[in-house]
Amino acid sequence: MSENVKKQNLSDTPHLGGREEESGGGGIGIITYGAGNIFSLTAALERLGIAYGMITNEADFKLYDRYIIPGVGHAGAAMHKLEKTGLVPKIKALNKPTLGICVGMQLLTSYSEEGNSDLLNIIPVKTLKFANNTSFKVPHTGWNRVYPEKENKLFENIPNGSHFYFVHSYFIEYNPVYILSSTTYINKFSASIWLDNFYGVQFHPEKSGTYGETLLINFSKI
Amino acid sequence: MTCETHNMLAKRIIPCLDVKGGRTVKGVNFIDLRDAGDPVELAWNYSRQGADELVFLDITATVERRKTMVELVKAVARQINIPFTIGGGINEIADADALLNAGADKISINSAAVRNPALIDELAKAFGVQFVVIAVDTRAIAGKNIVHLNGGRIATEKETLDWILEAESRGAGEILLTSMDHDGTKAGFDNTFLKLVNDAVNIPVIASGGAGSVQHFVDVFEKSNVDAALAASVFHYGEILIPDLKKILRQNNIEVREI
Known part of the structure; x- marks a missing residue:
């Protein structure tokens, strides 16, 4: 998949930075640490004309104005892989918009019951396992309704209660301080969280139809 | 406010496309399709209509199958914004790995799992x-x-x-x-x-x-x-x-x- 990996069309994208002292030209840097396949994410960004590139070391961060932390699989294993890159102190100190997707979102939290793992603790909430419940299947798989609870550009032009695509067995606890949008499955949980420049979404925007694409476009302009 | 006990997870509607040598094999009569045999255009059309997910079943019966499946999956993943599953003749971890890297969300296994049930354990552990x-x-x-x-x-x-x-x-x-x-x-x-x-x-x-x-x-x-x-x-x-x-x-x- 080498043809997808280093695609940058920075010149095609209007300059959107300016708020940061160091502008990276408007593109999104995808933090690469070996946790899952990102073909669909990069394909979505290409379809939407959003410039992006891969971040594999500390020097790459300054090339971009916003960041995505992807991730699928086991949160504890993902954290272990992220630690091995040596990028954790840099990630915790980021002050440009940063979006964690699925397990990438869970990494932003303090702790996961998956493998009793300590995580980045950028947003002080916990990632918990769905309780056994005979009427609800786990993983939570499919399209569920997302209800924004705060005014934020990330959900601009996305109607209240729109469906997004989820696949997960662990959820981030509902906390009114850090909630951005909520979904209910077995219990009410954080479909997305937000603190300062850090955002996380439990669903997969790259697989969530046109509203998912709208969310990615919104993030590219935050 | 949503009711805490009501399951709001949407029931999914999934069109299934049979593909052979990179082309859809069953007849299709969408009036606005330029090429009804192109699985990517058909898939895109379904996603626009509101399909929640797609299944592609590759029935190519040649040694070239893995290559044509990977090409199909890449083409679909580039164009389609909903999840999709690919099935047909997946026998081993290497097949699944190639399809995952090409952008497939899921793989579907049928007879290979019946013949070798441990394949399910291996695939679940790996992916x-x-x-x-x-x-x-x-x-x-x-x-x-x-x-x-x-x-x-x-x-x-x-x-x-x-x-x-x-x-x-x-x-x-x-x-x-x-x-x-x-x-x-x-x-x-x-x-x-x-x-x-x-x-x-x-x-x-x-x-x-x-x-x-x-x-x-x-x-x-x-x-x-x-x-x-x-x-x-x-x-x-x-x-x-x-x-x-x-x-x-x-x-x-x-x-x-x-x-």
Whole structure:
């Protein structure tokens, strides 16, 4: 998949930075640490004309104005892989918009019951396992309704209660301080969280139809 | 506010596309398609209509199969903004790995899992349960549901519910259950057996085989409570349009995704 990996069309994208002292030209840097396949994410960004590139070391961060932390699989294993890159102190100190997707979102939290793992603790909430419940299947798989609870550009032009695509067995606890949008499955949980420049979404925007694409476009302009 | 106990997870509608050598094989009569044999254009059209997910079944029977499947998956992943599953002749971890890297969300395994059940464990361990769909073709023989191979032609010794429970315990993330007795009849899904299976497992079940009318979709969700319903010809021939289907489902208080 080498043809997808280093695609940058920075010149095609209007300059959107300016708020940061160091502008990276408007593109999104995808933090690469070996946790899952990102073909669909990069394909979505290409379809939407959003410039992006891969971040594999500390020097790459300054090339971009916003960041995505992807991730699928086991949160504890993902954290272990992220630690091995040596990028954790840099990630915790980021002050440009940063979006964690699925397990990438869970990494932003303090702790996961998956493998009793300590995580980045950028947003002080916990990632918990769905309780056994005979009427609800786990993983939570499919399209569920997302209800924004705060005014934020990330959900601009996305109607209240729109469906997004989820696949997960662990959820981030509902906390009114850090909630951005909520979904209910077995219990009410954080479909997305937000603190300062850090955002996380439990669903997969790259697989969530046109509203998912709208969310990615919104993030590219935050 | 949402009710805490009501399950708001949408029931999924899944068109299935048969592909051979990179081309769709069943006839399609969408009037606005430039190339009805192009699986990517067809898939894009379905996603625009509101399909929640797609299944591609590659029936290419040549040594080139893996290559053509990978090319298909890449082309679909580049263009389509909903999840999709690829199935057909996946026999080993290397096949699955190539398809994952090409952008497939899930793979569907049928006869390879029956022949070698440990493949399910290996795939779930390597890629996660959410990647592993076990497709099961079932046919009733003397009152028992028996797993069949080769499109229902070859009976195995496995009872279908036993096999599905074994597949779940080995790491199947989802079951695609096709009733060969109902497939092609357009007389409705096998709601009784689907309910039995759906009640017995804690993973999503996709109903397949027998869709002929909108009411059949209403029935399968109301009577068996499966998570998704799959069909091919009723969608390909334009007999059921997905927006109309979803409208009726919604009128019957069945939760479906709005686009």
